[in-house]
Amino acid sequence: MRVFKFGGASVKDGDAVRNVVRVLQEVGYKDTLVVISAMGKTTNAMENVVECYFNDKNGINAAIQEVADYHNGILVNLFENPKHPIYGQVKDLFDEVKGFLVWNKSPKYGFVYDQVVGYGELLSTTIISAYLNEVGLVNTWLDVRNLIKTDNTYRDAQVNWERTQQEVAAKIDRSKLNITQGFLGSDDNNFTTTLGREGSDYTAAILAYCLNAESVTIWKDVPGVLNADPRNFDTAQLLEQISYREAIELAFYGASVIHPKTLQPLQRKEIPLHVKSFLNPKDMGTTVGKGIGIVPKVPCFIVKKNQVLLKLSSLDFSFIVEDNISEIFKLLADHRLKVDLIQNSAISFSVCLDNKFKGLPLLLEELKKKFKVVCHEDVSLFTIRHFDDDAVKSLQNGKSVLVEQRGKETVQLVVK
Template structure:
């Protein structure tokens, strides 16, 4: 029996009618037995749905806000489907469901659970449109609700996967389907034990592909992006970048952890555990080689630069003339875990703890209010964190030139600093 191949397409690959037609051409030339297609929300839909939540929370939401997203999807469909296609009623029904969900009260306390219910509509819409289009063009395929196959806990927006249950559900719902036809499903979403929609974290569709590949013991995963592979820096920010033909799982995982946007941080581990190769290819140049992420014997020495925007530097200073002890660090991390915040950089001095975190709605205010009785708290926002892996002195000097580093840190192989851009 042939093994499953997993293709994952990001939002940029389905941002408009021409992009969807291009995606069809990619699949038409590559589809064979047991192909699983994971799709993200179209274009900037997730950003638009997040803006709807922000407006609702502030009491500024109007029907025109969701109508813009609806018109965007309908506009694409009018270009690629005949007027009698059933896709138009499918989209109408999904937006009716979303509007009913938006009628429910939203508060700061239920924001995470509410977020998962609303933002998941992006993937539900894109996957239905893609499945209908493939069928319309003569590639019969099956739509699969990811919430039926990916089981998670109820830690909304930052869920953990129930791997055993998910594997059983994949075999139950996908095994026989994949023997007959390609299957289209959604990235980013799952369901908790009560059947309530959950999400895997921002940009989590890559992780979905890895989860499904692991559970099905797939032959390979290919992530189709608007870049030609994994490079040692973002070519949109830096000139003369180097593309990797091959990259070791560990190196890729580290780059993802530091913020390289080409791969979601959790994607690598399940694939590495089963030695499933991950290919990063361009949907703009589908015949190009791309990058293969796999087990590589030779260590990588090329310097890699990763930039993360919208960072916050928070410093906690003891106020009673004691020195920082393990109990202080434990207290800070206890609150960070409760608020679902990941530390991107940590530095401890004799009397203070400094951390760099992503900007998250409500998180900074909650962090300060919870710890202000234990520490004197100060912060700087709208910062940029730059990480250099396999650093060298010349590159570090060039990156620091003209910038005021608010915090910097060096290890044997990595240099990090945060500054105000």
């Protein structure tokens, strides 16, 4: 059995949904499980509903109506008959969202988030399943919450692999075209859980693992995995093959390749992962698999912008040793700053950080009590895997390099 995953961009409107049909017709859909994300930017719009629930009760109805109007526009584009049952099915899903927000008594943000935001995937798969049936691609709609069982760590649920394996074995007919949701699971009380952002790719990997699938294909709007983000680099080129290990390394350094969580279950059963273009489905794309290194072996560029570089030194020129480093890392964890690079000497310690949770001001207050602190905000962290001298020079050109760190395969530069 094959597992396909279509993300939000690939199902963002009526034409995109028709293109999914074209892809399935071109590459075949027998013995296939299709995992589908919420349409377009629906997840962001549903997050806005949750924000209104907690902070602006008067705005809830307008926020929900915005999502409803968007999906109704897609329905009108796809289904000519205004009395088609799909209109009632979609209305029922929105009524469920509204009903939950009325009867819910839980004050926990994570719980409410999962119960509300998960409707994005339920809407997209309900619409697409109905449209596929309409055009002759007979399929079975599956509620993934009955398949993937998790704990109740809302917004970042952990999979119960044994129960999930049992449910998948019992409830998926491998001989059919099956449509299901990404991102979602359910806990022991059958409340919806979510697997974290980028969770739809992980969903595909979980189901492939439990099905002993032949392969997983992630359909994207790019030709495959590139050696650099084309928004930042003019010379990005396609990587034809990448090993699981290499893909995990790239993801660790911040490449938006594939999340390591997605790769781990596939690696355990050596299930190949294909990343292909939904615009040109017959093109080769990229294959991630066992022990095939990286082809072609070219430098891979990763950039993380809006970083913070802290340079710490002891006030009395004493060594920065284990006790100091332990204390620094505790403060970083307490203020939720993610460490991307560290470099230390006898009396200094440099660290490049991601400040997405805005904990920097309070962190600086604490650090200045014990250390001399130099803070560089709005720096960029460049990582080059499989670097050569030309690749390094291309990044250094015209930039002020604040920190440079080299290993056998990787060089990292913090630049201003």
